[in-house]
Amino acid sequence: MDQNVQKSLLFFFLFVACMAASGEECAEPMTDAWIIDKPIDVSGALGLSDLGEMLLYENSEHGFSVAYPxxxxxEEPxxxxxxxxxxxxxxxxxIDDPKNYLTVQFEVLPAGLTLEGYTEAILANLRGSYPDFQLLAEADMKISERPGHVIAYGVTVEGTAYQVLLAYTIKGDKAYIITYYALSESYAQFEDDAKRMINSFVLS
Structure with a gap:
């Protein structure tokens, strides 16, 4: 991958990763199916024949797969x-100036960190980093048949409004974080695709 692609992909994540850097966990309830509705069945292995217009990305090094339209x-950085x-x-x-995209990243956590603590850390980091941070919704959910959490929020970056859907789960000493990041005006356009991708995430 050339350097421009790498820089662009890393730019994606600077916004997302800053919230996960505090090293705590998560868990919280509430909200309706507005966030993650009609989940894809991820109880078995995903096959291309089952995905229709979806493709399957697999990463053996980090032990996960995700279906995408x-x-x-x-793109791998x-x-x-x-x-x-x-x-x-x-x-x-x-690729050099992305506005609407979804990322998968992981974070190594301190021993004993819980989902609830991680959620508290993420929200504290977001509120401290963005004065106009607006929590739109949050809920517990299953990610790859594991306890997970999802947060929907809005922020303004350099005068531009963004809406973000952040979902995550913990396995062992790692948090796996899936983030849909979009211009507020474009969020609804790709929301269903993003939800399908989040629901299709499978840990080995």
Whole structure:
């Protein structure tokens, strides 16, 4: 991957990764199916024949797979300190200046960190980093048949409004974080795709 692609993908994640850097956990209830509705059945292995217009991204090094629409584009950054494994660009996105995309990253956690503590840390980090942070919704959910949590929020970055859907689970000493990041005006356009991708995430 050339340097421009790497820099662009890392730019994706700077916004996302800052919230996970505090090293605590998560858990919280509430909200309706507005966040993650009609989940894809991930109880068995995903096969391309079952996905229709979906493609399957698999990463054996980090032990996960995720299905993504064929109209989206998967990009892997070079090794980085942010734990970013892969990014998925929405249709017609510019790799050098992406606005709507989904990422998968991981974070190594301190021993004993819980989902609830991780959630508290994420929310504290977001509130401290963005004065206009707006929590839109949050809920517990299953991710790869494991306890997980999802947070929907809005922020403004350099005068531009963004809406973010952040879902995560913990396995062993790692948090796995899936983030849909979009311009507020574009969020609804790709929301269903993003939810399908989050629901299709499977840990080995």
């Amino acid at each position: 064929s109209s989206w584009r998967a 070079d090794p980085n300190d942010l734990g970013v494994v892969v990014g998925f660009l929405a249709p017609d996105e510019d």
